[in-house]
Structure formats: structure tokens, C-alpha cells
Amino acid sequence: MRVLTGIQPSGALHLGNYFGAIKQMLDLQEKSDLFIFIANYHALTSLKDGKALKANTLDAAINFLSLGIDPNKATFWAQSDVKEVLELYWILSGYTPMGLLERAHSYKDKVSKGIAANHSLFSYPVLMAADILLYDSQIVPVGKDQIQHVEMTRDIAIKFNNDFGDILKLPEFKVDEDVATVPGLDGTKMSKSYGNTIDIFCTEKELKKATSKIVTDSTPMEEPKDFLTCNVYALAKLFLNSDELSALQDRYTKGGEGYGHFKAYLSGLIWSYFEEARAKRAYYTEHTDEVMDILQTGAHKAKRIAEEKMKMIRDVVGIYR
Ligand code: ADP
Numbered sequence: 001m002r003v004l005t006g007i008q009p010s011g012a013l014h015l016g017n018y019f020g021a022i023k024q025m026l027d028l029q030e031k032s033d034l035f036i037f038i039a040n041y042h043a044l045t046s047l048k049d050g051k052a053l054k055a056n057t058l059d060a061a062i063n064f065l066s067l068g069i070d071p072n073k074a075t076f077w078a079q080s081d082v083k084e085v086l087e088l089y090w091i092l093s094g095y096t097p098m099g100l101l102e103r104a105h106s107y108k109d110k111v112s113k114g115i116a117a118n119h120s121l122f123s124y125p126v127l128m129a130a131d132i133l134l135y136d137s138q139i140v141p142v143g144k145d146q147i148q149h150v151e152m153t154r155d156i157a158i159k160f161n162n163d164f165g166d167i168l169k170l171p172e173f174k175v176d177e178d179v180a181t182v183p184g185l186d187g188t189k190m191s192k193s194y195g196n197t198i199d200i201f202c203t204e205k206e207l208k209k210a211t212s213k214i215v216t217d218s219t220p221m222e223e224p225k226d227f228l229t230c231n232v233y234a235l236a237k238l239f240l241n242s243d244e245l246s247a248l249q250d251r252y253t254k255g256g257e258g259y260g261h262f263k264a265y266l267s268g269l270i271w272s273y274f275e276e277a278r279a280k281r282a283y284y285t286e287h288t289d290e291v292m293d294i295l296q297t298g299a300h301k302a303k304r305i306a307e308e309k310m311k312m313i314r315d316v317v318g319i320y321r
């Protein structure tokens with residue numbers, strides 16, 4: 001089963017990214033033929049600083065390898081290392097009605113937030129369709145905001161296949177309904193855009209500072225506390241097994257401890273959970289040539305598949321070679 005996903009190289013990763021997306025990828029690499037790439041062409045739609053994009057791309061590679069993406073299990077590469085995707089993007093543009101793109105929520109959302117409407121932002125879903133169709137992807141795990149893009153991919157593929165027969169495989173999207181939204185420091189969804197994140201690779205001092213800012217009620221130290229409505233508990237829960245969880249619940253209901261204690265406990269949990277990832281990250285940061293080699297090996301594998309597919313596509317549309 002080929003499962004494909006693209007990740008935007010958009011800077012520091014937070015606990016929401018980890019528990020909402022990355023953990024599922026680690027799981028998928030164990031049980032499927034996972035194709036996972038850094039969507040650096042997509043990032044060009046919003047990032048116009050060349051140095052920053054290069055740095056973010058390398059950083060994303062380092063972060064994902066450190067968090068457990070295993071190049072022996074998954075095919076892991078940078079989108080721009082397989083240029084065929086841009087050729088397919090152009091060919092698919094001819095099968096993409098304007099009305100389809102005009103209905104895209106993510107485009108409308110971005111423009112309504114004041115982001116300048118340019119062509120790459122508008123045609124973003126066609127590039128995403130090319131990513132998916134180039135590799136005969138069967139399943140595309142996405143967040144809810146990306147479902148429409150996979151549906152558009154199917155629409156484009158159907159139009160193409162109407163003209164040329166069964167050339168493109170129709171993908172299915174997969175949304176993990178079990179994945180809960182991770183709350184941020186203020187209790188609303190943790191997100192870079194809300195400035196309420198706990199970053200995975202911050203320093204211990206930054207982590208302590210961040211956890212100390214988690215919003216709680218003002219129940220006095222001695223009194224019992226309601227863990228169900230507590231943001232500190234909601235985050236701690238992500239790291240605990242059932243025995244540890246009931247022990248924490250007891251501490252809440254017993255009283256005698258303040259939120260400061262629970263915050264310090266949470267900070268310790270997060271710090272030790274990512275200990276191995278931090279060590280790997282320190283290693284890869286010192287050995288970026290190894291990271292580049294890993295991306296190259298992944299790109300070779302992806303490119304072989306892309307070349308085969310493009311031969312077939314060029315042939316039917318009439319591009320002579
Ligand atoms: P941000 O909101 O910080 O910009 P992204 O939109 O880049 O995060 O999210 C990347 C991935 O991480 C998506 O698949 C998204 O569903 C997941 N994700 C982000 N924040 C959370 C959260 N608070 N809870 C669960 N999943 C999240």
C-alpha cells in the first residue's frame with residue numbers, strides 16, 4: 001500500500017505537530033510503503049527568503065530524521081530533487097478547470113487573511129495533485145484542511161483518465177479521527193500562528209518557561225483540583241500510560257499540590273520524552289552531509305518511479321520524449 005505525504009518546511013515543530021501528525025507517520029512507516037517528502041516547492045508560495053527556505057528545508061530533514069523517520073523504512077526526499085513533478089504539474093494544469101481552483105478553501109482563506117493572491121498560491125492544489133499522482137499514491141494522510149486538495153486531485157485525475165484511459169491512480173485521503181487537538185499554552189489549539197506553542201527542540205530553560213505559562217484556574221494549593229479541565233493535565237496525558245495517568249489524577253484530586261508542581265512535572269515529562277530525538281538532532285546537525293546523502297538516496301528511489309510514470313504520461317499526451 002503506497003502512502004504519500006508532503007511536509008511543509010516551516011520552522012520549529014511543536015507538540016501539536018508531533019502528536020497530531022508526526023507520530024502517525026512513524027506508525028505508517030512500519031506498516032506501509034511510506035513516501036514522505038519535504039514540500040519545498042510548495043513553501044515558495046509563502047516564503048520569499050531564499051536563505052531561510054534552504055535552512056528550513058535542511059532543518060525539516062534533520063527534525064524528521066531525529067524524530068524517527070527511518071530512511072530504511074520510508075522513502076524520504078526533498079520535493080525539488082525530483083523535477084518531474086513540475087512537468088506533471090504543467091500537464092495536469094490542462095485538466096484543471098478554473099472553477100475547481102476558485103472553490104479551494106485554503107486559497108480563499110489565505111487571500112482573506114491578506115496574503116497577496118499570486119498564481120502559485122492559486123495553482124498550489126495542482127502541484128499537490130502532481131505530487132500525489134506521480135507516484136501512484138493510494139492513500140494520502142492529511143489534516144482536515146487538506147481533504148479538499150485530495151478531492152481535487154481525484155477530479156483532475158478523472159478528467160485526465162477520461163481522455164487517456166486508466167493512467168492515473170485515484171488516491172484516497174485518510175484523516176485520523178482519533179487524533180485529538182493538542183491544546184496550546186492558553187488552552188486553544190496549539191499553533192505557530194497563535195504563539196501558544198511548546199516547541200519540541202527548545203532548550204530546557206525555554207521548556208520550563210513555556211510550561212510555566214500554561215493557563216490554569218486559581219484553585220489554591222491545598223484544595224483538590226479538576227484534572228479534566230486542566231490544560232497541564234491535557235498535555236501531560238499525551239506522555240503517560242494508564243497507571244501513570246491514574247497516579248496523576250490522584251495527585252489532582254488529593255489537593256496539597258499547586259499548579260506549579262504539575263507544570264514542573266510536565267516539563268520533566270516532555271524533556272525526557274524527546275531525549276533521544278535531541279541527541280540524534282545534535283548528531284545530524286554536525287553531520288549535514290549524511291542528511292544530504294539520505295535525501296539523495298530517497299530522491300533516487302522516487303525519481304525512478306517518477307521517470308517511469310512520466311514516460312507513460314508524455315507518451316499519451318504527445319510530448320515526444
Ligand atoms: P501550525 O498550526 O502550527 O501552523 P501546521 O498547520 O503546520 O501547524 O500543522 C502541521 C501538521 O500538524 C498538520 O497535520 C496538523 O494537523 C498537525 N497539527 C498542528 N497543530 C496541531 C494541534 N494543536 N493538534 C493536533 N494536530 C496539530
Ligand code: TRP
Pocket residue numbers: 004005006007008039042127128131132140141142146
Ligand atoms: N499541502 C500540504 C500541507 O500544507 C503539504 C503537501 C504538499 C502535501 N504536497 C502534498 C501533503 C502531497 C500530502 C500530499 O500540509
